[in-house]
Amino acid sequence: MKSKELIKRLQELDPTGECQVYGEGDIYTAIRLPWYYDGRPGILIKDPNRDKDEFNILGLRQHSMDDGDKIYLQCYTLDDAASDEMLSGITRIVEGSEDFLLTYEEYKKVYSDMNDRLNRKPGE
DSSP, X not given: OOHHHHHHHHHHHOTTSOSOOBSSSEEEEEEEEOTTTTSOOEEEEEOTTSOTTSOOEEEEEEOXXXXXXXXXXXXXXXXXHHXXXXXIOOOXXXXXXXXXXXXXXXXXXXXXXXXXXXXXXXXX
C-alpha cells in the first residue's frame, strides 16, 4: 500500500485522528528504507474491480528497485518489552489485566532462561 493510500484510509476510518493504530503491536515509529533493505517483502496484487473494503487480494509480487523506497512501521509488543527487560536490563512499565500481566511474566521467563543459557560457561 502506498503511503498516500494509507493516509487516506486512516482519515476515512478516523477523521478526528484519535484512534490508536496497530500493526503486529503498537506502532512507535515509521522509517524510510531503501527498496532492498531487510529482504524484499511482497507487494500485494489487488483486484481494482472490487471495493476497498472487500477482500481484494489476488496475490503478491516481489518488491523491486522500480518500486522505490519503502516505509516501515515499527511496532512494539509485550514480547518486545519482556525481551528488553530480561536481555538488555531495560525496565518497562506494563499495565493491564491479570492475564496480560501473567503473559508478560511468562515472556520474561522465556527470555530469562534464554539469557541464562547464553551466559552459561561450557561445562556448567
